[in-house]
Amino acid sequence: MPTSMQRASDRSATPPPGPGEAAVLPMTACLIVGVTAHRDLVPDEVPALEAAVDAFLHRMQGLHPDLPVAVMSGLAEGGDRLVARRALALGLPLVAPLPLPLEEYRRDCTSPASVLELDTLLASAQAIHLPLAEGNDPGSVCVPGPARDRQYAQLGVFISSHCQVLLALWDGTASEAAGGTSDVVRYHLHGEMPGLGRVDAPPNLLADDDSDLAFHLVCSRLRNDARADGALGTHWLTRGARSDGAGPMPDGYRRLFDQLGEFNADARLYADDIERDSHGLLPPPEIAPPRGSLPRIDALYRRADWLALHFRQRVHHSMALLHVLAVLTGLLLMTYAEFIAHPLLMGAILGLFAAGAAVAWLGNRRSWHRRYLDYRVLAEGLRVQAYWAIASVPSSHRVGFAYDSFLQKQDVELGWIRHAMRAVALGGERRANDIGLQWVITHWVGDGGPLGQLGYFRRRATDRERMYRHTRLLGRASLLLSLAGAMVLVVFGAGFEPMTVKLLLVTTGVAALFAGVREAYSYKLADKELIKQYRFMARVFGAAAERLARDPAPAKQRQVLEALGEAALEEHAEWILMHRERPLEQQPLSGA
Numbered sequence: 001m002p003t004s005m006q007r008a009s010d011r012s013a014t015p016p017p018g019p020g021e022a023a024v025l026p027m028t029a030c031l032i033v034g035v036t037a038h039r040d041l042v043p044d045e046v047p048a049l050e051a052a053v054d055a056f057l058h059r060m061q062g063l064h065p066d067l068p069v070a071v072m073s074g075l076a077e078g079g080d081r082l083v084a085r086r087a088l089a090l091g092l093p094l095v096a097p098l099p100l101p102l103e104e105y106r107r108d109c110t111s112p113a114s115v116l117e118l119d120t121l122l123a124s125a126q127a128i129h130l131p132l133a134e135g136n137d138p139g140s141v142c143v144p145g146p147a148r149d150r151q152y153a154q155l156g157v158f159i160s161s162h163c164q165v166l167l168a169l170w171d172g173t174a175s176e177a178a179g180g181t182s183d184v185v186r187y188h189l190h191g192e193m194p195g196l197g198r199v200d201a202p203p204n205l206l207a208d209d210d211s212d213l214a215f216h217l218v219c220s221r222l223r224n225d226a227r228a229d230g231a232l233g234t235h236w237l238t239r240g241a242r243s244d245g246a247g248p249m250p251d252g253y254r255r256l257f258d259q260l261g262e263f264n265a266d267a268r269l270y271a272d273d274i275e276r277d278s279h280g281l282l283p284p285p286e287i288a289p290p291r292g293s294l295p296r297i298d299a300l301y302r303r304a305d306w307l308a309l310h311f312r313q314r315v316h317h318s319m320a321l322l323h324v325l326a327v328l329t330g331l332l333l334m335t336y337a338e339f340i341a342h343p344l345l346m347g348a349i350l351g352l353f354a355a356g357a358a359v360a361w362l363g364n365r366r367s368w369h370r371r372y373l374d375y376r377v378l379a380e381g382l383r384v385q386a387y388w389a390i391a392s393v394p395s396s397h398r399v400g401f402a403y404d405s406f407l408q409k410q411d412v413e414l415g416w417i418r419h420a421m422r423a424v425a426l427g428g429e430r431r432a433n434d435i436g437l438q439w440v441i442t443h444w445v446g447d448g449g450p451l452g453q454l455g456y457f458r459r460r461a462t463d464r465e466r467m468y469r470h471t472r473l474l475g476r477a478s479l480l481l482s483l484a485g486a487m488v489l490v491v492f493g494a495g496f497e498p499m500t501v502k503l504l505l506v507t508t509g510v511a512a513l514f515a516g517v518r519e520a521y522s523y524k525l526a527d528k529e530l531i532k533q534y535r536f537m538a539r540v541f542g543a544a545a546e547r548l549a550r551d552p553a554p555a556k557q558r559q560v561l562e563a564l565g566e567a568a569l570e571e572h573a574e575w576i577l578m579h580r581e582r583p584l585e586q587q588p589l590s591g592a
Helices: 004-009 043-061 079-089 102-106 112-123 146-161 181-190 253-269 271-277 294-338 343-365 368-390 412-424 434-445 453-495 498-525 527-550 554-580
Strands: 031-037 069-072 094-098 126-129 165-170 214-218 234-238 241-244
Touching (some): 031 043, 031 079, 031 146, 031 181, 031 412, 043 069, 043 079, 043 165, 043 214, 069 079, 079 094, 079 112, 079 165, 094 146, 102 112, 146 181, 165 181, 181 234, 253 271, 253 294, 253 368, 253 412, 271 294, 294 343, 294 368, 294 412, 294 498, 368 412, 368 554, 434 527, 434 554, 453 498
Parallel strands (some): 031 069, 094 126, 165 214
Antiparallel strands (some): 234 241
């Protein structure tokens, strides 16, 4: 029987769902198309709209062969359901966030047939029940008014914040309806949603954004017999630009989707090794049943963690080889200059240089360094997600996840990591689980022993400090040897044979070369910075362990775990920026 990893690794091997069956959200990184649309579409335009939606979804499916597409729709009457029907017809997974309890949501349907259609679509979708918006209570949302409008505004915020592309079936004009299509488009492009409180504003409002891509499918509305200018036209929309929808996707966004697909392709390439050697995060089923988003988070973590280790090994081996080649090249150059000026020796020097250039070219060509860093940060972010889910940590963020701002202030090329984390965590509600909470405290935080990150960071800090001391000692010894050779030449060189003088010169040069190359290798590994970061994270986890031990109340402990996760995400962002400044490259012959 095929494993879950094998099933998830090959999208084409999954047959389309039959009638009434739900298309399963893939256990991998995917591209989510969010939907906002008018309820009152013009019936005569529906066939053309369906064709345009099909064309757009096919276009998204064709972006990368390893990037599956899913659709997120609130399933309101009109355009929401039109896109949902087309998604299911194409065999795409459907995610349905609901702004109200289901019985209350049914009341917004205009006929029994509409209620039946809603239930039919929900049977083929993964439903997500959104919480009450700020200031609302169960009674206030049951009557028309501001509270109910806030629930729909929150729905728009959620869809915008958890999709890679917003598909808007919209007439292009502003509307007075709170949380309507025009408000959702405005929020997606500019981060403004009238009627919601301060906590609903998107994080890092002024930061470079890779989450503002929308595809505008212009349509008409029945209301007041309105007709949109240029009906059924299409446009790409971003915060600062508008372009023809038939043209290419705006610059930068295609790169984000390519990186999501590249990760899936790497996971598929090494699927057997990952299935055999990877380690997950899930506790025994009796601690936390694998339901909701947990299985998908764990599956993605296994892939990201294994791939990070795989590419780290390639990077470290390549770096070690480059530095060894630098030392050998320098040694042969000195030998050629002082002892044997033979063409074969120069050929060997050129061969070593070419080998180093080939190793550096291969590493850069295949992006070993970038993949290692990206996959490591993705894995650590997923670790936070998994432990939060197991411990039932409630999020204080309106759109549901603290990592909506993860890496947003850093290099925009890292946005794909945040998008992968958003998509994989969509799932059921978190139920209070105090047993899972205590398991997470032991296995994530720990007490400095073999379990937990507290012990891990303490051990890593100690190991790095020892390695750095060895580097410094070797450097000092090499420099002292070089200095001693130079002093011997100055004091006694006049009485030495020419061959002895040359040997001393080569020894002095080799010692200095070795010291420089070893120091450069330490710099590439960022030993000094890593020691500081390991110490800092050990202090963070130590403070968390102390607070958790001091206050055994589950609610307080979950607050500590939420703060700990946010601190860990922030530190991972700093870590990747630090290491991206040290790419794999060929060292100069001097080693300096």
